Amino acid sequence: MGKQGEKILSLLTFKNSNIQDNMRETSSRNLRDSYRTSGARLGSRAGMKSSITNPVSNNSVKNEKISENKKQDNRNVQQNQIISGYFIKEKSYKEMVIARINNFLCGVLSLLVLVCLVSYYYVINGEIQLNQIRKETLAINYENEDMQHRLDILQSFSNVDKQVTKTKILQTAKQVMELSAANLPNVNYENKNASPVPGWSMGY
Amino acid sequence: MDKDKYRDFDKRIGCLQFCFLAFIVSFLIYLFLLQIFDIRHYKERAKTQRASKIFVLRGEILDRNGFKLAVDETSFDVYAHRKYYDYPPEVLADKLHPFIGGDKNALIQKLSSTDSVILVKKSIPRKSAESIRALRLREISLEVKNKRAYPQGSLASHVLGYYNSDADVAAGIEYIAKGYLEYIDKNITHEKTPNGDLIYNLSTNPEDVTAPIKGKTLTLTIDSAVQHICEKYLYSSMQKTHAIRGAVIVMDPNNGEILAMAVYPYYNPNQYQKYSLLEMKNWALTDVYPPGSTFKIITVASAFINGKINKDTQILDTGKIKIGWWEIQNHDYVNGKAPGLIDLVYLFQHSSNVASVKVAQKMDDQEFYDTLEMFNFGQKTGVDLPAESAGILPKPKNWDAATHGSMGYGYGASVTAIQMAAAVSAIANGGEWVTPHVIKYDKKEAEEKIIRRRIMTPEMSKDLTDILVESIDRSKSIARMKDFRLAAKTGTSRRPKDNGVGYTNKMYTSMVGYLPASDPKILIYIVIDSAMGDVWGSTVAAPIFKDIATELAKIMNLTPDRKVPLDIN
Numbered sequence: 001m002g003k004q005g006e007k008i009l010s011l012l013t014f015k016n017s018n019i020q021d022n023m024r025e026t027s028s029r030n031l032r033d034s035y036r037t038s039g040a041r042l043g044s045r046a047g048m049k050s051s052i053t054n055p056v057s058n059n060s061v062k063n064e065k066i067s068e069n070k071k072q073d074n075r076n077v078q079q080n081q082i083i084s085g086y087f088i089k090e091k092s093y094k095e096m097v098i099a100r101i102n103n104f105l106c107g108v109l110s111l112l113v114l115v116c117l118v119s120y121y122y123v124i125n126g127e128i129q130l131n132q133i134r135k136e137t138l139a140i141n142y143e144n145e146d147m148q149h150r151l152d153i154l155q156s157f158s159n160v161d162k163q164v165t166k167t168k169i170l171q172t173a174k175q176v177m178e179l180s181a182a183n184l185p186n187v188n189y190e191n192k193n194a195s196p197v198p199g200w201s202m203g204y
Numbered sequence: 205m206d207k208d209k210y211r212d213f214d215k216r217i218g219c220l221q222f223c224f225l226a227f228i229v230s231f232l233i234y235l236f237l238l239q240i241f242d243i244r245h246y247k248e249r250a251k252t253q254r255a256s257k258i259f260v261l262r263g264e265i266l267d268r269n270g271f272k273l274a275v276d277e278t279s280f281d282v283y284a285h286r287k288y289y290d291y292p293p294e295v296l297a298d299k300l301h302p303f304i305g306g307d308k309n310a311l312i313q314k315l316s317s318t319d320s321v322i323l324v325k326k327s328i329p330r331k332s333a334e335s336i337r338a339l340r341l342r343e344i345s346l347e348v349k350n351k352r353a354y355p356q357g358s359l360a361s362h363v364l365g366y367y368n369s370d371a372d373v374a375a376g377i378e379y380i381a382k383g384y385l386e387y388i389d390k391n392i393t394h395e396k397t398p399n400g401d402l403i404y405n406l407s408t409n410p411e412d413v414t415a416p417i418k419g420k421t422l423t424l425t426i427d428s429a430v431q432h433i434c435e436k437y438l439y440s441s442m443q444k445t446h447a448i449r450g451a452v453i454v455m456d457p458n459n460g461e462i463l464a465m466a467v468y469p470y471y472n473p474n475q476y477q478k479y480s481l482l483e484m485k486n487w488a489l490t491d492v493y494p495p496g497s498t499f500k501i502i503t504v505a506s507a508f509i510n511g512k513i514n515k516d517t518q519i520l521d522t523g524k525i526k527i528g529w530w531e532i533q534n535h536d537y538v539n540g541k542a543p544g545l546i547d548l549v550y551l552f553q554h555s556s557n558v559a560s561v562k563v564a565q566k567m568d569d570q571e572f573y574d575t576l577e578m579f580n581f582g583q584k585t586g587v588d589l590p591a592e593s594a595g596i597l598p599k600p601k602n603w604d605a606a607t608h609g610s611m612g613y614g615y616g617a618s619v620t621a622i623q624m625a626a627a628v629s630a631i632a633n634g635g636e637w638v639t640p641h642v643i644k645y646d647k648k649e650a651e652e653k654i655i656r657r658r659i660m661t662p663e664m665s666k667d668l669t670d671i672l673v674e675s676i677d678r679s680k681s682i683a684r685m686k687d688f689r690l691a692a693k694t695g696t697s698r699r700p701k702d703n704g705v706g707y708t709n710k711m712y713t714s715m716v717g718y719l720p721a722s723d724p725k726i727l728i729y730i731v732i733d734s735a736m737g738d739v740w741g742s743t744v745a746a747p748i749f750k751d752i753a754t755e756l757a758k759i760m761n762l763t764p765d766r767k768v769p770l771d772i773n
Binding site: 127128130131134137138139141142143145146149152153156157158159161 | 272275277353355357358359401403404428436
C-alpha cells in the first residue's frame with residue numbers, strides 16, 4: 001500500500017469515527033428528547049406544568065441553549081451524512097392492525113364497486129330489455145285497439161243494416177211460383193239396397 | 205440566504221395551500237347549498253326535464269248494454285323541419301308519398317315551403333306513421349294525437365255530439381261529460397331518457413306503461429237497439445211524408461232514463477265538418493213549438509190536481525166557443541154539429557178543443573200556471589245535455605181569456621219535445637215527475653242529480669191513464685195495439701212563423717203515449733215538423749208510433765197487459 005492508500009484509509013477511519021461519534025451523540029440526544037417529551041406527557045396527564053416536570057433543566061436559558069445545540073447538531077448530521085435512501089421503518093403493532101383493517105376495507109370496497117358495476121350492467125341491460133318489451137306491448141295494444149274499433153264499425157247497427165239490404169238476406173219473396181211435379185224418367189229400384197262397390201278413384 | 209429562501213418558499217406554499225383549502229371549503233359549501241338547501245328546486249327541474257308528456261285517450265262512451273258509441277283512436281300529424289333537410293323536397297316526397305298518399309306534386313310543393321315547420325299531413329293512421337318512422341328521416345317528425353271515432357256512425361249523434369281534439373270543441377254528451385271522459389284515476393308520471401326510453405323506478409306499474417292511458421268510461425241510458433229502431437222508422441216516415449225534421453224520444457217513465465233520442469236530420473259525427481249547425485242541432489231540446497192536442501193531457505191532469513174535475517166529469521161540448529176576441533172550434537166541427545155533454549174519454553177520443561178550453565177555464569190563471577210549472581213547463585228539465593231551452597210559458601199576469609183558453613188545447617205555451625215527454629212521463633209514473641237524463645248514474649249520483657217531484661196522486665194518474673187507454677181503444681186510431689193497453693194522445697199544431705208573429709200553413713204533428721198502461725215501461729214521444737200531404741197527428745205521427753211501439757215491445761220483451769186481445773181490424 002502506498003502513501004496515497006494510507007491517506008485514504010486514515011480519512012475513512014476518521015470519517016467512520018466521526019459518524020460513530022455523531023450517531024452516539026444523536027442517539028443520546030434522542031433518548032434525552034424522548035425522555036423529556038414523555039416526562040412532559042406524564043406531567044400534562046398529572047396536571048403539572050412542564051417547567052416543573054422537566055428533569056434536565058429548570059430554567060429557560062438552558063432550554064434555549066439546548067434547542068440551539070440540537071439544531072446545530074441536526075445541521076451537522078445533515079451535512080455529514082453519507083448514506084441516504086429509503087429505509088423501512090419499524091411498524092408498531094397498532095399501525096399494523098390499522099394497516100390490516102385498511103387493507104380489508106379496501107378489499108371490501110373494491111368488491112362492492114365490482115358488484116355495483118356488475119349489477120348496474122344487469123340493471124341497465126334489464127331496463128333496455130324492459131323498454132323494448134314495453135314498446136312492443138304498447139304497439140300490440142294500440143293495434144288491438146284499432147282492430148277492435150274496426151270490428152265495432154263492422155258490427156254496428158248501420159253497417160249490419162247496410163249489408164243486409166245489400167245481400168237481401170231478409171227479403172221475403174214477392175211472388176211464389178207453383179210448379180207442377182217434374183216428369184222423372186223411370187227409376188230402376190231393383191238394386192236400391194245393394195252397397196256400391198268402392199272404386200280406387202275414391203282415394204284408397 | 206438559504207434560510208430566507210426556504211422561508212419565502214414555505215410562505216408561498218402556505219398561501220397556495222390556504223387558497224386550495226379556501227377553494228375546497230367554498231366548493232363544499234356551494235355543493236351543500238345546492239344539494240341540501242336547493243334540493244327541491246333542482247329535483248323539480250330534473251323531473252320536468254325527464255318527465256314525458258302523458259298521452260291520454262278520452263274515455264269511451266257506451267250504451268246501457270255496453271255497445272261502444274264513441275271511442276278514441278290514435279292518429280299522427282306529420283311535420284317537416286326545413287333546417288334539418290338532408291334530401292331535396294322531391295326525394296323526400298318520393299319517400300313519404302307511399303304512406304301519405306294524395307297528389308305527389310302538391311306534396312313536393314308543400315315540402316318546398318319556406319316555413320321552418322311544415323305540416324305535411326294531418327291524422328294519418330298508426331301503420332303509416334310507423335312506416336314513416338322506420339325511414340329514420342331526421343327532417344320528419346310525427347306528433348301523436350287522439351281522434352274521436354263513432355263506430356255506430358250517425359246512431360244517437362245528437363245525444364253524443366262530436367269532439368274535435370285539435371280545437372277542443374265539443375257538443376252533446378262529449379261537451380257535458382268532458383271532465384269525466386278526460387279524468388285519469390291515477391296520478392301517472394313517467395320519466396324518460398332523451399331517447400324516449402322509460403326510466404323505471406320502484407313505483408312504475410308495468411300495466412300503466414304498456415296500456416294506452418284512458419279517461420273514464422261513460423255509460424249512457426241509451427239503448428242502441430231502441431235508438432236504431434227509432435231512427436230507422438223516423439227516417440222512413442221522413443221519406444214518406446217529406447217532413448223537414450222529426451224527433452222521437454223513448455223514456456223509461458219510472459226513472460227518467462232516456463232510452464232513445466232520435467233527431468232528424470241525422471249527421472255522422474265522424475265527419476261533422478260536412479254538416480251545417482242546423483243539422484247538428486238537437487232541436488228536441490233547443491226548439492220550442494206549440495204542443496197542440498197532446499197538451500190536453502196536461503190540461504186535464506192540471507184540473508184533476510186542482511180538484512176541478514174527476515174521471516166522471518162531463519162537459520158540454522158546443523163544437524164552437526168564443527173567448528174574448530178569439531173563436532175556438534173543434535177540428536171536426538161542421539155546420540153547427542155539437543156533440544153535447546161529453547165525458548173525458550170523448551174529449552181525448554175526438555180531441556175536443558171546446559171541452560179542453562172549458563176544463564182549463566175551471567181553473568183560474570194562477571192555479572193553471574202553478575200546475576204547469578209543477579210539470580216543469582217554462583223551465584229547463586235539467587236533462588244532462590247542452591243547450592236546452594226553457595220553453596215559453598207566459599206569466600199569469602200577462603194572460604187574457606184567450607191565452608188561458610188556448611193554453612187548454614196546447615197553443616198558449618211553447619214547449620220543447622223533452623219537456624212534453626217528461627211531463628207525460630210523470631203521469632205514467634204514478635204522478636211523480638223525474639228529471640230526464642241520458643247518463644247512467646250510480647245510486648249516489650242519481651240522488652244528487654235526479655229530481656223526483658210528486659205532482660199528482662197515483663190514483664189520479666191511474667184514472668187519467670184509464671181514460672187515455674179507453675179513448676184509444678174506442679177510437680179507430682192506427683196506433684192501437686192488440687196485446688197492450690196503450691195510453692196515448694195525438695196532436696196537431698200550426699207552425700209559428702220564424703219571427704214569432706202568426707202561423708205558417710205548415711204543421712207540427714205529434715203523438716205521446718206509454719205502454720203497457722197497467723205498468724208503464726216505455727213512453728214514446730214523436731214530433732214531426734212540416735210533413736206534407738194529409739197532415740194530422742193520427743196520420744203522420746201515429747203510424748210511426750205504432751211501428752216503434754210494436755218493435756220495442758218485442759225487443760224489450762214487454763209483458764202484454766191485455767187479457768183479451770183487442771180487435772184492431
